[in-house]
Amino acid sequence: SQGRDAEAxxxxxxxxxxxxxxxxxxxxVIDEHGTPTQRTRVRALWAPRLRARTAALWVLWFCVNFSYYGAFIWIPTILxxxxxxxVRSFGFTLIITLAQLPGYAVAAWLIEAWGRRATLATFLAGSAVAAVFFGTASGxxxxxxxxxxxxxxxxGAWGALYAATPETYPTPLRATGSGWAAGVGRIASIIAPLSVPPLLGWGGAPLLFVVFAAFFAVAVVAALTLREQRGRALDED
Structure with a gap:
């Protein structure tokens, strides 16, 4: 896009x-008329060929951010x-959080063994089930x-999502597409913690984590609409 084709x-x-x-x-050459503007790039994300991918990714990032930040910011307070x-609630939270490390590691292996879409959908479904059990757990x-x-x-879902997102777009739009998807997710990360107190007031932890599970379930559906990119060239349609 800067005219340095031979160097690239x-x-x-x-x-x-x-x-x-x-x-x-x-x-x-991607653009013979100079560097595309940001507005042009964003408009291209919603071109007919890419709009379904963009919509799926924006839903995924919103739902995953909503459930993650809504749950993990408030877990000590809920306990x-x-x-x-x-002290005990923070001790529980530390133990719970340590399980994130093997989640990342297993997802990193499975995205090559199973593929991006299957790994992402499986971990999101597991998140939905675990959210229901956590909301109703006692003892x-x-x-x-x-x-x-x-x-x-x-x-694990986060790890698969970070791998799948940039591969969804062709090279000229990869950074723009990934950045906008993450930006939509950040909106959810602001809304979710603010939504927790009223949800707790209406139905306590069971209702709260059922809501989080519902967001994970929506994310599963969105994940299943993504193209599988394992073993494919990044710019291959």
Whole structure:
């Protein structure tokens, strides 16, 4: 987009040579009339060929952010409201949060073994089920087990989503598409924590986590509409 096509092609050839790959044909010039504006890029995200992908990703990012930030910011407070002292509730939260690490690791392996779409949908479905169990759990063992499951599946979904999002768009729109999807998610991360107090007032933790589970379920449907990119060229339609 800056007119440095020969330099870009040379860099790509170096990468290919280092990886032992046969050099591919140079990519066509993306924009012969100069660098596209931000407005042009955003409009391109909703072109007929890409609008379904963009809509699915925006729904995914919104739902995952809503459920994650709504749940994990408020978990210590929710546990305190159930009768656990502050130190104990933060201890539970620490144990629950540690389950995020294997969630990421398993998702990182499964996106190549199963594919992006299947991994993302599976972890989102697991998050929905775990959210219901956490919202209705009673007793320390049940709370920690359900919380760790929620943490494991939720962060695994994050890992798969971060892998799938940029691969959804062609090279000229990859950064714009990923950035806008993440930006829509940030809107949810603001709304979700503010929504927790009224939801707790209306129906307590069971209602709250059923709402989070519903958002995860919507995200599952959106994930299943994504194209599977495992083993495909990034710009392949």
């Amino acid at each position: 092609s040379a860099i790509v050839r170096d990468f290919e040579a280092a990886a032992g790959r046969v050099s591919l044909s140079p990519a066509p 305190v409201s159930q009768g656990y002292d502050l 320390e063992v049940a709370i920690i087990a359900a919380g760790m499951a929620l943490s494991f599946f939720n962060l």
